[in-house]
Amino acid sequence: MSQMLEDPEEFEKLTEVKIEHSIQFSRGVALEKARGILDRINCREFYNKVFSKDYLVFRKTVQVCKKELVEMSKSMQLSVDVEQDVAVMFRKINMGGGSPLEKVVFHEKSEPKIHFRMSKEMIKKSTVIPSETSKVTVMVVCRKKGE
Secondary structure, X not given: OHHHHHOHHHHHHOOHHHHHXXXXXXXXXXXXXXXXXXXHHHOOOOOEEEEEEEEOOOOOXXXXXXXXXXXXXXXXXXXOOXXXXXXXXXXXXXXXXXXXXXXXXXXXXXXXXXXXXXXXXXXXXXXXXXXXXXXXXXXXXXOOOOO
């Protein structure tokens, strides 16, 4: 592969399939970790969810959460390297930014010529409309099985 980098014509032929095959079928110690990663990808063994919780408001960053996990893990006897094998992910679900129902124009059934928008108070009093329009899911995942 290193020879292909020096020859532009050969470099054009270099694809991810060739790179992947050269890693998978090599027996060199230097590519052992890369082979392990490719094996996990091919077997669909990515991450195992350790923790998941929904919040309406979550003010910490991923970095702060990760730092707190590392600090907590120092006092515990864990068989996993938290800094390397544990990840914190945020998933934010937002229904259109703000309250989309405040922008919708409604019509009176009995009086077709009367149009109105719902106020924040009307939305809060409603039992059908969700009171919150966004949430943040905080997930902690681990790369290793059974940890």
